[in-house]
Amino acid sequence: MKTRQAHATLPHVPEFIGWLATELDSRTLFKHQYVDRRSGAKWSCESLYDAYRGYAWNHPGNARLSFNPGASADSNAHALEALRQDLQAAGSDDERVLQGALDVMAWGGVSAHNAQWLKANKVGLGRMVQDVKAALIKKDPDAPILRSNTLRFNSGMTKIYSLVCPEFVIYDSRVAAGLGRLVVQYCKAKGLTRVPEGLNFPWAAAKEGENSTDPKNRNPSTGTLQFKRLRSGSHHARWNMNASWVLSQVASHARCAASPFRTGVTPAQTLRAIEQALFMIGYDLGAAANA
Structure with missing residues (x-):
């Protein structure tokens, strides 16, 4: 703490x-x-x-997670809950975390370079997300993973961690x-x-x-x-x-x-x-x- x-x-x-x-x-x-x-x-x-x-916020629909496109707070809340549950269920499985992360980027309109990076770093992605999540929950900015020069944390990744960490805003x-x-x-x-x-x-x-x-x-x-x-x-x-x-x-x-x-x-x-x-x-x- x-x-x-x-x-x-x-x-x-x-x-x-x-x-x-x-x-x-x-x-x-x-x-x-x-x-x-x-x-x-x-x-x-x-x-x-x-x-x-x-x-x-105009977001796309997602057939895999069964939510439609929309723009209202209610529509986005439904989409975010589906995305949150999907990421939580993915755990540290690289394939599932990659798919969930790509879907979050699509929702947020920030796929571009983020999707490219996620795909290039698929191996170990699930474990990395879990380790960053653990450090954020502990509120420890000095955790080695948060001080790493290779840490990817930007306007795209904040959306992922906002969904997997409690009380964490985008x-x-x-x-x-x-x-x-x-x-x-x-x-x-x-x-x-x-x-x-x-x-x-x-x-x-x-x-x-x-x-x-x-x-x-x-x-x-x-x-x-x-x-x-x-x-x-x-x-x-x-x-x-x-x-x-x-x-x-x-x-x-x-x-x-x-x-x-x-x-x-x-x-x-x-x-x-x-x-x-x-x-x-x-x-x-x-x-x-x-x-």
Whole structure:
């Protein structure tokens, strides 16, 4: 439990958790809007829960796992549960883990290089996933497998580990951007001029075409409140653990017991809903984020 204890004691981390739990249903702090680059439609939210209600991710269907294509939170929940059960049942069997991982990449729209790497590293893949899973569950960033230079941990692999590890969020560029924006709001509320180290959740750029005329902004930095860049591998794994722990603490906090995020659902569903709200907000933080 080294990471949980170490991260929990860093300055402002407990305060941020309490603040976010208190403000989770704020109708003023988390208003946001942007234009979806693909559809041209305007997206907006009045609160974090409103962002979750507006969640949309167009995922393909999967005949093997018997789920249809869809886009809503409910459709994605059904798909993710099928993918989760499949990966859990695969254990350390290389063939089954490879198939399950490829299906996760297809769901997340991140097959490309990830699928190529998974196929090239099929031998031992099942054991590797199990070993990384064990280290993540122990919250030990110093575990040899998480410090290895060969560790593959990116926006694709975070989706796999989010399904096989309890209380582990998908930490991709959109979720990182959304979480960073919450930290900025906290810093402003507390009069801070620097982002505390324990809250400096690294950000990653959106995948854009070279000639994009209207690039999406996923850097939450503004003024003197500056965030680090996310690096793949050990750095990504460490901050994925930190983000997961912080958000899981918020999800179960007594101060937000009456939140609609908690109504009639399990703690795991609450955590996933918060993650999905951040995913939606983090699509594009807009020019104002860097003002």
